[in-house]
Amino acid sequence: MKQELHALVGAYAVDALDDLERRRFEDHLAECESCARETRGLREAAAHLGTAVATPPPARLREKVLADVSRVRPLPPQLSNGRPLRPRGTPWLLNLAAAACLVVAVIMGAVAVFAQHRYNQAEGRNREVVQVLSAPDRQVESAPAETGGTGGTATVVASRSQNKAIVTLAKVPDAPKTRTYEVWFMGPNKPRPAGLLNGSGEIVLASDLGDATQIGVTVEPKGGSDQPTTEPFSMVALPT
């Protein structure tokens, strides 16, 4: 997998990857210093292809850009890997030790409660899945899931009487670490989030089909989004 990703360094340097591959490659870059170095060299080379076709722009472009610039505030610098810096002078080690003791105590209590809760939840979810699968009006639909040519599919089992849909992906690569797949109810109104998946072999059990006519699946930043930020890579029809 690593080797396979690394072979994409040239394609990455000339933006010849699709969105998903690009993100996977960027995740890989973050962990691989030699790949990052090679990427920089190839990007410099590619930039020469760009500067070699320099063409004077129309004069009005300058006016438009400068007018925009006077209205747009430059972004502040990105701090170390996007994490805010720790305030100076805080006796953070002491705080950390105290916090750690408290955390341990809280966790011990929470684990017991959580385990029971998870068990109940899993039980309840199994029951719901069985109800959808065995509903007399259940319908099964599949559609290609185009996430980089692996020939994946998305499958939806939906029942209007249960008002629920089960969504699974097959032969779709796992989402890169910083991303997730998000399932959406789509119809005449705004898409509604229906659940998150990390790859094949997981299911989303979504309630409240409402006026949705289709299930869409997109790639979103880890944790999901309120509204899709990328084009769905798969759309599956829902029963009417």
Add this chain to the structure above:
Amino acid sequence: MPRPWQRRSGGGGDGRAELGALLGRAARGDQDAFEQVYEQVSGPVYGLVLRVVRDPAQSEEVAQEVLVDVWRTASRYDPERGSAIAWVMTLAHRRAVDRVRSAQAAADREERVARADREHDEVAEHVEARLEREQVRRCLGTLTDLQRESVTLAYYSGYTYREVAELLHVPLGTVKTRMRDGLIRMRDCLGVEDQ
């Protein structure tokens, strides 16, 4: 002769400051510094976008977005990670490619390719770019046909490597390798510093 955007010291013979330093000042909100950035990069940005997008009106729009983005995100330029001009050209190329890959543009792609060769030499001569252009042409000449086609179809026409494989009737793995090897050859021929 060093190209203007590659000058290391602050202020060359013609009074131009080094691009990286200007970006640093622009990041702090210095609009005069940005005007100098504009002088240095607007030609390369517009030229590249025009080459990829083809339609002059759309290209102007995309170039405007890119140049405002350069201003807005100047603080994100990190000299440790490459030259300032490469950072700008990467922004420009990404935007141009996004534009041609959008659904609406997809329909025009066949035609773009048909026109690509024809318009190849119609790009207006630009004094500053001439040396660069000659060197790049010479270095492209050191690539094998397949390496050159793979690199230029991706870079100048905005195709994904899958589309390039399809167009050239070669396996995906071959295109990946040719793109990488071709760029490595370009890098070595151009004498790009290994950052």
